[in-house]
Amino acid sequence: xxxxxxxxxxxxxxxxxxxxxxxxxxxxxxxxxxxxxxxxxxxxxxxxxxxxxxxxxxxxxxxxxxxxxxxxxxxxxxxxxxxxxxxxxxxxxxxxxxxxxxxxxxxxxxxxxxxxxxxxxxxxxxxxxxxxxxxxxxxxxxxxxxxxxxxxxxxxxxxxxxxxxxxxxxxxxxxxxxxxxxxxxxxxxxxxxx
Amino acid sequence: xxxxxxxxxxxxxxxxxxxxxxxxxxxxxxxxxxxxxxxxxxxxxxxxxxxxxxxxxxxxxxxxxxxxxxxxxxxxxxxxxxxxxxxxxxxxxxxxxxxxxxxxxxxxxxxxxxxxxxxxxxxxxxxxxxxxxxxxxxxxxxxxxxxxxxxxxxxxxxxxxxxxxxxxxxxxxxxxxxxxxxxxxxxxxxxxxxxxxxxxxxxxxxxxxxxxxxxxxxxxxxxxxxxxxxxxxxxxxxxxxxxxxxxxxxxxxxxxxxxxxxxxxxxxxxxxxxxxxxxxxxxxxxxxxxxxxxxxxxxxxxxxxxxxxxxxxxxxxxxxxxxxxxxxxxxxxxxxxxxxxxxxxxxxxxxxxxxxxxxxxxxxxxxxxxxxxxxxxxxxxxxxxxxxxxxxxxxxxxxx
Numbered sequence: 001x002x003x004x005x006x007x008x009x010x011x012x013x014x015x016x017x018x019x020x021x022x023x024x025x026x027x028x029x030x031x032x033x034x035x036x037x038x039x040x041x042x043x044x045x046x047x048x049x050x051x052x053x054x055x056x057x058x059x060x061x062x063x064x065x066x067x068x069x070x071x072x073x074x075x076x077x078x079x080x081x082x083x084x085x086x087x088x089x090x091x092x093x094x095x096x097x098x099x100x101x102x103x104x105x106x107x108x109x110x111x112x113x114x115x116x117x118x119x120x121x122x123x124x125x126x127x128x129x130x131x132x133x134x135x136x137x138x139x140x141x142x143x144x145x146x147x148x149x150x151x152x153x154x155x156x157x158x159x160x161x162x163x164x165x166x167x168x169x170x171x172x173x174x175x176x177x178x179x180x181x182x183x184x185x186x187x188x189x190x191x192x193x194x
Numbered sequence: 195x196x197x198x199x200x201x202x203x204x205x206x207x208x209x210x211x212x213x214x215x216x217x218x219x220x221x222x223x224x225x226x227x228x229x230x231x232x233x234x235x236x237x238x239x240x241x242x243x244x245x246x247x248x249x250x251x252x253x254x255x256x257x258x259x260x261x262x263x264x265x266x267x268x269x270x271x272x273x274x275x276x277x278x279x280x281x282x283x284x285x286x287x288x289x290x291x292x293x294x295x296x297x298x299x300x301x302x303x304x305x306x307x308x309x310x311x312x313x314x315x316x317x318x319x320x321x322x323x324x325x326x327x328x329x330x331x332x333x334x335x336x337x338x339x340x341x342x343x344x345x346x347x348x349x350x351x352x353x354x355x356x357x358x359x360x361x362x363x364x365x366x367x368x369x370x371x372x373x374x375x376x377x378x379x380x381x382x383x384x385x386x387x388x389x390x391x392x393x394x395x396x397x398x399x400x401x402x403x404x405x406x407x408x409x410x411x412x413x414x415x416x417x418x419x420x421x422x423x424x425x426x427x428x429x430x431x432x433x434x435x436x437x438x439x440x441x442x443x444x445x446x447x448x449x450x451x452x453x454x455x456x457x458x459x460x461x462x463x464x465x466x467x468x469x470x471x472x473x474x475x476x477x478x479x480x481x482x483x484x485x486x487x488x489x490x491x492x493x494x495x496x497x498x499x500x501x502x503x504x505x506x507x508x509x510x511x512x513x514x515x516x517x518x519x520x521x522x523x524x525x526x527x528x529x530x531x532x533x534x535x536x537x538x539x540x541x542x543x544x545x546x547x548x549x550x551x552x553x554x555x556x557x558x559x560x561x562x563x564x565x566x567x568x569x570x571x572x573x574x575x576x577x578x579x580x581x582x583x584x585x586x587x588x589x590x591x592x593x594x
Contacts, residue, residue, distance in 0.1 A: 051553045052573050055521070057580035062540065064552045072544040 003174065004111045005188050006032075009084065009108055010166045012190055013037050020044065023087060024095075027054035034059075044069025066090065070099045078104035085181040087111050087171070088144040091115035094160050101193045106165070112187040113169075115149030117182050131170065136186035150181040153189065163194040199353050204566035208268060209481045215276075217283045218291045219298065222275025222308075223414060224248045226314050229347050231590040238334030240324050245305035245348045246271040246314020250290065251298035251355075258586060260354055261296055261579070263305040264362030264369035267437070267494055268486065270313035273305035274298075280485075288567050295576040296361065300583070304352070308369075309344040310336045310494050312487035319420060319487045329555070331417030336493055338365070342372040349380075350443065358586065360518075363564040364531060365385035365494070368501050374505065377470045378515040383582050385575065387523045387564045390535035391503040397530065400440050401495040404433030408488045414556055417489050430488040431479030431555075438478045443527040443560035447471060520550040521578040523571065525563040528555075551578065 006029055013019060017039050021030045024043030027050075035043045038070035043061040045051050054061040062069050066086070081104035087093050088111050100107045112134045113119075129139040137143070148156065150169070157164055169184035170177040176184040207215075225244050231240035248271045253259065258426045263273055263286065274284035274291050286305075290296045296303055307315035310333070318333040325332075335351055349357070357380050360370040367389025374384045391396075411429030419425050438446075456473040459466040504512050520543055524536035533554045543550040555570050564571060 043557070048553055051551075052570070052577055053576060054351055055553070056577040056581060058585055060519075060549050060551050062544070064537075068537075072541050074545045077547075121411060180373065 002186070004170050005110055005168070005186055006084070008175075009033075009110075010036055011138075012108065013039060013080055014167070016040075016076070018072070019080045020067060020069075020078045021084070022100075024050075024054060024059075024061060025029060027057045027059045027061065029084070030054070030059055031057050037107050048076060062096040065100060066096055070096070070103050073103045075102055076105070079106065080104055081107045083107060084110045088146045088148065091145060093146065093156075097160060097162065097191075101162075106190050106192050108188065108190050109153075110186060111148060111153060111183065111188055112144070113150050113181065113184050114147040114181070115151070115181050116171075116185050120182070128156065132185070145194075150184065150187050157189075157191055161194045162191040165190045165192055206285070206562055207283050208215075208462035208565070209478050211477075212282055215283050215287075217274065217276050218288050218293070219250065219275035219287070219339060221278055222248060222250065222272070222284065223278075224271045224314060227348065227351060231316075232343055232347070234334050234340045234344060235337045236335050240316065240334070243309065243316040243344060243347070243364040244314065244320065245306050245316075245344060246311075247304060247348055248273050248284075249352075250274060251301050251592075253302040255528060256590075257354060257356060258355050258358060259301045259583070260359075261301040261303045262349070262357050262360045262373070263290070263296070263303060264341075264345070264360065264366035264373075265305060265308065266362070266364035267368050267491075267498065268434075268482065269366070270311065270403055271307040271315070272303050272313070276540050287560035287563075288574060295572040296579065297576070298378065301358070301579070302515075304349070304354075306345055306348050306496065308341040308365075310341070310369070310490055310497065311511065312490040313485075315344070315353040317487065318493055328420040330420060332487070333493060335500075338368045338497055339372050339376065341497070342369050342376060345369070345373075346377060353587065358583065359383045359385060359389070361575075362383040362389070362559065364389055365498055368498070368503070371503050374516050374518040374520075375512055378517050381518045382586060383520070383578075384518045385521045385523065385578065386396045386536075386539065388525055388528050388531045388536070388561055389539075390531055391539050393499050394535075398499045399500050400530070401438060405492050405495060407436070408492060411488075411589065414488065415558055418494075419488075423453045425483075426488045430486065430491060431483050433488075433527055434479045434482040435475040438475060440530045440563040443558055445527065445558045446464065446560055446562075450474075461566050474570065513543065516546070516548055518548070519582065520548060521574070522550060522552045523564070523574060524552075524559070525557050526554055527558045529560045530531060530561040579592065 008150045019039045019041040021043045024030050024045045030043050051063045058077035081100040122130040138175050167189040170186045226246050226463040228244050231243045269285050272284045274287040292299045307313045308393050310317045322329045352433045360373045362370045365388035370384045370386045372582035374381050408429035413424045414426035452472040456468045456470045456472040503580050524533040
């Protein structure tokens with residue numbers, strides 16, 4: 001599922017692009033992107049052990065939180081800013097995305113869909129905060145600070161003056177085309193400043 | 195006690211009490227070469243200079259594996275391996291050697307004593323060829339750039355035109371930065387560790403206390419103590435004690451000494467408690483005095499305080515020609531050269547489009563974190579060097 005999502009992101013990025021990957025982890029994806037797309041890529045990661053792994057891969061990476069990472073760069077330093085899987089963990093996603101628009105032209109964001117059918121059913125029939133394969137942690141352990149659905153994300157983009165250029169939706173078995181706000185567990189969108 | 199804590203309590207290799215130490219390099223030597231001098235940044239012509247240096251490992255036929263290590267305030271050319279004169283290991287033996295972070299099986303490692311130093315390179319204690327007497331305070335004020343120029347003369351003498359990596363902590367990091375700016379074509383990569391682009395008032399203040407301790411010692415005699423049978427040892431020892439406190443962290447000191455007493459109260463004691471930390475600092479001071487020249491301490495600390503990488507020019511202009519790729523390392527517990535100073539450097543580099551990786555390690559041992567055994571630090575260092583070396587060797591192969 002995540003692999004499909006990551007493959008889609010790679011497809012979206014033209015060869016030779018300049019890419020900043022926020023929350024780059026051990027750098028596996030960034031390395032793939034650099035190799036497959038001949039991208040000039042850099043990463044931001046807060047965990048020093050993961051930064052050390054990125055260094056081992058020969059990646060250029062900045063240790064710090066996402067806002068600190070973005071602050072290192074001048075205006076328009078990148079074509080694409082990647083915010084994969086971390087938007088819902090940010091205290092102030094709006095601020096991060098605005099700052100990302102300063103540093104890059106396009107922002108590619110992925111998130112978990114809180115209005116997925118299974119989550120809806122659990123809320124409806126069990127009456128508890130949902131725990132599903134895409135939202136695996138109970139409410140008190142989840143790193144997610146913000147829960148949103150695909151429709152919520154669209155509203156969010158309207159609100160912050162961002163335009164969605166393209167989106168793709170995923171469940172376990174692959175892409176979702178039909179009623180994604182019900183059937184997709186993950187979504188990824190490419191946005192730019194409206 | 196875990197391994198990390200043990201490493202911390204063992205401390206660095208410069209002044210710790212060494213009872214038994216095994217170096218994989220065995221016995222190593224330093225050499226001294228005499229070269230024609232140059233005009234210092236302050237305009238003084240040094241007619242000739244002697245440079246003490248050490249090389250470890252083997253130079254590859256295409257001379258692409260040179261790692262230049264620049265030492266900090268109290269370091270010297272004896273980087274690693276056992277020094278037969280002192281019976282002690284080199285100051286960075288934890289990190290330099292076969293299979294270590296700076297792998298001598300792979301890299302040709304060079305380290306030289308800085309200009310103004312007192313371990314073989316020309317400094318205030320050296321003979322002034324004009325007078326036939328030690329320079330003392332006739333020695334010209336020097337700068338970090340003068341130190342780098344001295345190293346450049348040495349490398350030229352050794353027939354080396356490319357530096358794969360220049361590595362250094364603290365003052366060594368400043369030299370690394372100057373290398374990338376003053377000799378942009380020579381340097382492939384640079385690892386500045388726990389350093390800054392200019393001292394803050396607090397850093398200058400600590401150095402000034404040290405200098406005052408030396409200069410107010412009645413044995414200093416305006417710096418002309420070389421022909422007397424006393425030196426301002428007390429002043430230098432106090433300077434070292436102050437310096438040493440700033441290199442540690444509250445955590446490291448408390449962990450190491452707590453409120454332990456060094457010995458039971460003696461009838462002749464003025465105060466009943468003699469704390470372990472007092473005894474430790476006194477030992478640090480005493481052992482430093484044996485190996486360091488007080489005038490060198492004045493000149494080198496002043497070079498540190500005067501250092502300003504940009505020298506009132508915009509960063510973009512200073513970094514215009516820089517080709518090096520950077521790994522900047524700082525330590526969370528370092529309050530003398532705090533991570534904020536490394537971040538300032540990183541931001542300037544990145545905003546000038548220079549490839550820069552930054553890692554702030556959470557090791558709790560203060561500024562000295564790069565001098566002690568430190569597995570996280572070792573890993574970051576070796577990962578970067580290995581990845582970069584792979585990068586340059588692949589690129590050369592592709593060009594053929």
